[in-house]
Amino acid sequence: MPPEPFVVAEATGQKRLVLCASYAAAAAGVAQGQTVALAQASVPGLTVLEADREAxxxxxxxxxxxxxxxxxxxxxxxxxxxxxxxxxxxxxxxxxxxxxxxxxxxxxxxxxxxxxxxxxxxxxxxxxxxxxxxxxxxxxxxxxxxxxxxxxxxxxxxxxxxxxxxxxxxxxxxxxxxxxxxxxxxxxxxxxxxxxxxxxxxxHARMPEPLTPIEAPELIRARLRLAEPIAHQAGIEAALERLTDELCAALVRRGLGVRILDLHYRRVDGEVQILRARAAASSRDPIHLRRLFKESLETIDPGFGIERLDLVAVRTGRLEARQRVTGEENPPPLEPLIDRIGARVGPGHVYRVAPTEADLPERSCRRTGPLAAPAILVWDRGPRPALLIEPPEPVEVLALLPDHPPRRFTWRGCQHQVTRADGPECMMAEWWRADEEVALTRDYYRVETQAGGRYWLFRARDEAAGTASWFVHGVFA
Structure with a gap:
């Protein structure tokens, strides 16, 4: 969307009329239904975009x-x-x-x-x-x-x-x-x-108003009605095998893979329960899809028996082809491994860490999907500890002068004598996030103790209040 004022216009007969205007254009006096010529005369440099009704x-x-x-x-x-x-x-x-x-x-x-x-x-x-x-x-x-x-x-x-x-x-x-x-x-x-x-x-809600709703897109599903209810694990696994084969055949016909899969099972008492499985990437491999349910199948309570099962592809996507090189060793795909781990510990616990452009260490990285492309970011801020302590823990520090590096600090009840210190590395808080961060500044020191430990300490200064506090934020390998 252009940052300058713009309008969307459409030809009506011999005239081009404004269908809608951006906030900047409306603030400058452009109104809906106005001719484009008049709008351009009132707002020099106005950007005019053509309407696309079909899109x-x-x-x-x-x-x-x-x-x-x-x-x-x-x-x-x-x-x-x-x-x-x-x-x-x-x-x-x-x-x-x-x-x-x-x-x-x-x-x-x-x-x-x-x-x-x-x-x-x-x-x-x-x-x-x-x-x-x-x-x-x-x-x-x-x-x-x-x-x-x-x-x-x-x-x-x-x-x-x-x-x-x-x-x-x-x-x-x-x-x-x-x-x-x-x-x-x-x-x-x-x-x-x-x-x-x-x-x-x-x-005034005195007269009914008919509504013609849209039809929900048909989900790809496989259904199995059982002549006799099943209540044992082997029977459920056999039914799931049949359902995944049928569903994957339907996915092949449409050229799709599944990302989110629901298994609905209806008990003889009428209760319907749902198991959900997620795949890191679109898949239509029946063996792989069955493995996604391996852990959760043990949690099924069949009651007096299960009489019907439905396997529903809740979210599908185009299946991307993977190029294989003949004569060379092709590494196995990561998706099955990620899915198996996610099925055990939960999909939200499998992720990749990507860097972000932020000065404060706790904001310098973010979680992305496990198969997301590695972020390309040149953001060299000097040595960083292998272990980042979040949130930073307060320490008691002894220094020769207030602005000098620490000579001794106490952390978690243990006293550490500092032999070497490097710093300070000054970091300003991100003042645009909140008003209370405007006056905050951190001075980071890399210190080494007599026992050989290497720590990352910082002094948090509040310029407005004139106070300072010390914290440990990381441990170097």
Whole structure:
């Protein structure tokens, strides 16, 4: 996205009109529906991007599929919105407020400008999301029965009428929806037709609003119905072998591999339980997929027997081909090893450490996926200890002068006499993160003790308070 002001435009007849404007362009006076020529005249150097309706519709459709995580009833709402019927699904996310907050937070983390509202009326939610003041936190939630009060202060443009009808209402002195609702219905219907009164009824949740939801994409699955319930480990393993062979055959036909796999087993008492397995990379090797469930199969409680099993490919991806060199020794792939370790200790405990550009040692690395490409970062900050102590532990230090290196320090009840010291290496705190870090400074010393130990100590100075404290942050090999 260009940093300078920009607009998205589309040709309408002989004119090119502004469909939407960036925050910078809108602050400079560019408005939706304005001609591109007028916008460029008012904002010199304005960047104009051509609209791509097909790409926008495809992106909105993908977003609607993503939103199925909240409710099975999702549909695109015009060209720039989604409508979700969360009736009966709110409690799965912790309530209406938690669901709406989670939805908007995830979209904003994806760098999308988004507003939302939740009410008993689709039309009211549409109006609040587009014309509301946004003073109700992450999104406006209207309780049942509060539709009229919530809609009253909205402008008449929130009725979704044509610009000519909106201008006619304003000429009558009706600028807000509350004023339109207070006017005689017979006069409104006579002048503007039944569409206006019907819109008001839908806005106030007095009229049902049909929703045509999208169809969820079909998941690749394999199902096995058993003539007789099984309750022993050998039978479950045999059933899993049959399911993985069938599922992998379906994946081969589509040219896909699976990343997340769910095993649903239904007991004779009607209870359904799920085991989940994750792969570090897309795979369709049935033997490898069975190994992912090896540890968790022992946790299955079959009760009085299992009568049905489903193996579902929850997340799939294109299977990348690996080039093998003839006549040379090809190293075995790492994915099976990573998956076996992850199945034992949990997938979140297998990761790669990548460097980041940060002065403070505890922020100089981050966790990435176990198969992520090694980060290429030239960030030479001098020798660093093999063992980093996080968080740093306080020590008592004796120095000849306040600004001198330590001569003796006490750590974990043991006293250490320093024979050599190198430093200080000054590090400034990252002042842009928080106000309390503006005045913080660290002076790091590499010290060697009489016993041969080598430690990384630092003096934390608070320039504003005029205080200093010592900590040990690492141990050198």
């Amino acid at each position: 926008d519709a495809a992106s909105l459709a993908r977003l609607a599929v993503w939103a199925l995580r909240y409710t099975p009833l999702v549909a695109p709402d015009g060209r720039d919105g989604l409508v979700l019927d969360t009736t009966g699904a709110d409690h799965l996310a912790g309530g209406e407020a938690a669901l709406l907050s989670d939805l908007l937070t995830r979209l904003r983390k994806a760098k999308l400008s988004v507003r939302g509202a939740l009410s008993s009326s689709h039309t009211l939610s549409w109006a609040l999301a587009r014309f509301g003041t946004g003073t109700d936190g992450p999104g406006r939630i209207v309780p049942p029965g509060g539709e009229e009060e919530a809609a009253a202060p909205l402008p008449v443009a929130a009725l979704g009428m044509t610009p000519a009808q909106g201008s006619a209402l304003r000429r009558l002195g009706l600028d807000r929806i509350g004023e339109v609702a207070a006017a005689p219905r017979s006069s409104l219907a006579l002048r503007f037709g039944p569409d206006l009164t019907g819109r008001l009824d839908r806005l």
